[in-house]
Amino acid sequence: MLNEKWQKLVDVADFAFQPIVNIYTGKLYAVEALIRNYEGAGFVTIDAIFDTAYSEKVLYMIDVLLREKAIHKFSLLPFSKHIKLFYNLDNRITMMPDFKPGYTCELLNSYGMDTSNICFELSEKHQVGMYAGVDKLVLNLYKQQGYKMAIDDFGVGFSGLQMLFNADPNFIKIDRFFVCDIHLSKKKRLFVSSIVQIAQVMGIFTIAEGVECEEEYLECKKLGCNMVQGYFVQKPTQNVCEILSSYEHLKTVSLNDKRKGTKNSDIVKYLQKNHPVFIDSSINEVYEMLRADKTVHFVPVLERDYTPIGVIKDTDIKTYIYSNYGKALLYNLTKGSLKTIVSSCGRADINDPIEKILKIYGFDDENDAILITENEKYVGYLSSRVLLEMVNEKNIVDAKDQNPLTGLSGNRIINEFVSTAMESKDKVLMAYFDFDNFKPFNDYYGFRKGDRAITLFADILRSAVGLEECLVGHVGGDDFFLGWSLKEEHNFERVYGIVQEIVLKFAEDIKSFYCENGLSSGYILAKNRDGMLQSFPLMTVSAAVICHGFGYQHDLDDNELNEIFGRLKKSAKHAPTHIACVDLGVIKPA
Known part of the structure; x- marks a missing residue:
C-alpha cells in the first residue's frame, strides 16, 4: 500500500506528449511521455520524485503506476498502434525488492499493443558508483522482451560512450546542450557530426533533442540526424488531440532548403531489394534466402515493424552448417530469435546525399552493405559492389571536372563550394586570383614556360593552405580560386595575411622564370593588344577576396556575388598590394 504522499502523486500526476518526427518528412514517429502536475504532490523537480522513491524503496511500484497512466493516455491517440511511446526509465528499478519483469507486456496486451510500441529511455544520470552495471541488466531484461531502447541526454555525462558500447541501443538522443x-x-557541429557518424555505422538512429528554431533544425538535418524533437516541431502538450500524424511545416522548410541547393541523392536507381527476414524468423528462412540466390552473401534482419536491426552474413553461419552438431547448436542459438547471429550494419536514409552514404560505408571495414530506410522503415540495401560502383562514378565525375594541367578542382566544384559557403553560418574566405601581365610573358617565353608559371602558382596555393575544409580550384588559364571554412578563433587579419603571403611568394618565385x-x-618587351611593342613589368598576381560570416549574414544571389567579385578584381589590379578585399559582414543591408 502506498502512503498518502505517493498516492497523491499518482492521483494528480499527468503526462504531456512531445512529438519525435522524421527530420526529412515531418512524419510522426513517436511521442515522448513527460510527467506533469507533480508539484501538486509536494515535489519540486522530477528528479526529486524518483530519488525519494528510490531511497524509500518504492521506486518500482511508483514507476509501474505512472507507466500505466502514460500507456493509457498514449492509447487515446488514434494512431497509437502505428507509432512509439518513449518512456523515461529509471535504471535503479531493478534494485527494488518488489521488482519483477513482465508487467508492461501484460498492460500493452490489454490495449491491443505489443512491445514494439514502447521505447525505454535510459539516462547517464545513474551510471556511476554502485549503479555502474545496472544499465546492462535493465537492457537485457527489456530488450529480450522486444522493447526498443534509447540512450537519453547523450554526451552530457562521463559514461555515455561506455553505455553506447555496452548497450547496443536502437536510438541515441543527442542532448539539447549540443x-x-x-x-x-x-565545435558543436563537429561533436554532433561525430556522434551521428558512429551511430550510422552501428545502425543506430539519432534524435536531436530540444530543436527550437529553423536554423538548428536545418543544421541537424545537414549533419545527418534521423529524427528531431523540440519546440520547433511542437511544445509538449497534455491534450492528445493536438498531436498530429505529420508536421507539414518541417516538410515545407526541407523543400525550401532543397531549392537553395541542398542536394539529396537519387539513390533509388542504385537501390537493391531482396526479401529480408524478421528477428523472430526461423533459421531455415535464412538458409532458404542464401540458397535461392548464390550472389547474395547476407540477409537483412528486421523488427516486425520493419525497422532494420542488422544483417546475417553467410560467413557467420558457415562454421555451423558443416557438421550435424553445428547445425543443432545453431538451431538452439536462434530458437525464438536470430539476434545471436546478427551483425551490425551501416544505415542511411533514402534522402541522404550520396557523399554521406559513401562516408558511412568507408568508415567501417566490416560493412558488407548499407541498409536504406524511409521514415525509419527498411526499403532496400546497397551492396559493397554497388557502393564501389557509386564511388567509381563519383571519382569519374570529379576527374572530369579537374583541370588537366594542375589537377585542381574545376568550375562545378568551385560553384558548389561558393553556393554552400553563402548559405553557411561559418566564417568563410573565398579568393579569386588572376595573373597580371601573363599574356606578354606567355608570348615572350612561349606556352611551355607559361604552363610552368601556372603550375608554380598551383603549388604555392596548395602549400600555403594549412586550414581544414579548404578547396583549391583552377577556374582556367591563369585564373585560380581558393576557399576554406575557418575556425572560430580566426579573425579577419589572420585570413588576409594568408592571401598576402601567397601574392608575395608568387611575385618572388616567378622572377626565376625571367631571363x-x-x-x-x-x-x-612584347606586343600589346594593338600589335605594338610595349614594355610590361614582371608578372604578379592579383587577388579579389570576400570574407563571409564575420558579421551580418547576406542572402546574395549569384549575379550579385559575381558583380562584387568583378569590382574587386578591377580594384586589385590597381592596388599597391595587388589585393582587394571585402568583408560582407561590414556591408549593411539596403
Whole structure:
C-alpha cells in the first residue's frame, strides 16, 4: 500500500506528449511521455520524485503506476498502434525488492499493443558508483522482451560512450546542450557530426533533442540526424488531440532548403531489394534466402515493424552448417530469435546525399552493405559492389571536372563550394586570383614556360593552405580560386595575411622564370593588344577576396556575388598590394 504522499502523486500526476518526427518528412514517429502536475504532490523537480522513491524503496511500484497512466493516455491517440511511446526509465528499478519483469507486456496486451510500441529511455544520470552495471541488466531484461531502447541526454555525462558500447541501443538522443545554437558553433557541429557518424555505422538512429528554431533544425538535418524533437516541431502538450500524424511545416522548410541547393541523392536507381527476414524468423528462412540466390552473401534482419536491426552474413553461419552438431547448436542459438547471429550494419536514409552514404560505408571495414530506410522503415540495401560502383562514378565525375594541367578542382566544384559557403553560418574566405601581365610573358617565353608559371602558382596555393575544409580550384588559364571554412578563433587579419603571403611568394618565385635582361630591367618587351611593342613589368598576381560570416549574414544571389567579385578584381589590379578585399559582414543591408 502506498502512503498518502505517493498516492497523491499518482492521483494528480499527468503526462504531456512531445512529438519525435522524421527530420526529412515531418512524419510522426513517436511521442515522448513527460510527467506533469507533480508539484501538486509536494515535489519540486522530477528528479526529486524518483530519488525519494528510490531511497524509500518504492521506486518500482511508483514507476509501474505512472507507466500505466502514460500507456493509457498514449492509447487515446488514434494512431497509437502505428507509432512509439518513449518512456523515461529509471535504471535503479531493478534494485527494488518488489521488482519483477513482465508487467508492461501484460498492460500493452490489454490495449491491443505489443512491445514494439514502447521505447525505454535510459539516462547517464545513474551510471556511476554502485549503479555502474545496472544499465546492462535493465537492457537485457527489456530488450529480450522486444522493447526498443534509447540512450537519453547523450554526451552530457562521463559514461555515455561506455553505455553506447555496452548497450547496443536502437536510438541515441543527442542532448539539447549540443543542439542549442549549433548553427553558430563549429565545435558543436563537429561533436554532433561525430556522434551521428558512429551511430550510422552501428545502425543506430539519432534524435536531436530540444530543436527550437529553423536554423538548428536545418543544421541537424545537414549533419545527418534521423529524427528531431523540440519546440520547433511542437511544445509538449497534455491534450492528445493536438498531436498530429505529420508536421507539414518541417516538410515545407526541407523543400525550401532543397531549392537553395541542398542536394539529396537519387539513390533509388542504385537501390537493391531482396526479401529480408524478421528477428523472430526461423533459421531455415535464412538458409532458404542464401540458397535461392548464390550472389547474395547476407540477409537483412528486421523488427516486425520493419525497422532494420542488422544483417546475417553467410560467413557467420558457415562454421555451423558443416557438421550435424553445428547445425543443432545453431538451431538452439536462434530458437525464438536470430539476434545471436546478427551483425551490425551501416544505415542511411533514402534522402541522404550520396557523399554521406559513401562516408558511412568507408568508415567501417566490416560493412558488407548499407541498409536504406524511409521514415525509419527498411526499403532496400546497397551492396559493397554497388557502393564501389557509386564511388567509381563519383571519382569519374570529379576527374572530369579537374583541370588537366594542375589537377585542381574545376568550375562545378568551385560553384558548389561558393553556393554552400553563402548559405553557411561559418566564417568563410573565398579568393579569386588572376595573373597580371601573363599574356606578354606567355608570348615572350612561349606556352611551355607559361604552363610552368601556372603550375608554380598551383603549388604555392596548395602549400600555403594549412586550414581544414579548404578547396583549391583552377577556374582556367591563369585564373585560380581558393576557399576554406575557418575556425572560430580566426579573425579577419589572420585570413588576409594568408592571401598576402601567397601574392608575395608568387611575385618572388616567378622572377626565376625571367631571363637576365628582363630581371635586371624589371620588364620585357612584347606586343600589346594593338600589335605594338610595349614594355610590361614582371608578372604578379592579383587577388579579389570576400570574407563571409564575420558579421551580418547576406542572402546574395549569384549575379550579385559575381558583380562584387568583378569590382574587386578591377580594384586589385590597381592596388599597391595587388589585393582587394571585402568583408560582407561590414556591408549593411539596403
